[in-house]
Amino acid sequence: MIESLAALASSSGKTASIFGSGEFGLALPDVRQTAPAAGAATFGDxxxxxxxxxxxxxxxxxxxxISGIQGKASAQSVVEAVMSAEQTLQTAVAIRDKVVAAYLEIVRMAI
Structure with missing residues (x-):
């Protein structure tokens, strides 16, 4: 993920994929834009x-x-889906940890 973020920072196009290969199909607006375009996605969006x-x-x-337990899905497809879900959950936890750390850093700043 660090490499993907580095690639995002060095990108010269108008948009760049957040996760490198575009596996989620999301695009991040170029941070060098001076004014938000009409209908542009916000960070919250x-x-x-x-x-x-x-x-x-x-x-x-x-x-x-559940399908695997019921015998409706192969073991391979169950393992692939569960591993993908596990990786997604680990990514979500990492993002949450970074957001909390950034918030705590902001709170500690002297005004």
């Missing part, structure tokens, strides 16, 4: 999209696990 996609991935993993 972007985080809402990411959270929604993370929720969907975890739900898919849960559904695959």
């Amino acid at each position: 972007l985080m809402s999209q990411v959270a929604g996609q993370m929720r969907d991935t975890v739900k898919t993993g849960e559904a695959a696990a």
Whole structure:
């Protein structure tokens, strides 16, 4: 993920993929833009999209696990879905930890 963020910072285009390969299909507006374009996504909108996609991935993993228990899905598809859900959950926890750390740093700043 660090490499993806470095690639985002060095990008010269108008938009860049947040996660490098565009696996979530989200684009981040260029931070060098001076004025927001009409209808441009805000940071809150972007985080809402990411959270929604993370929720969907975890739900898919849960559904695959239930299907596997019922014998309706192969072991390979269950493992793939559960591993994807686990990776998504770990990413969500890492993002949450970074947001909390940034908030605590801001709170400690002298005004």
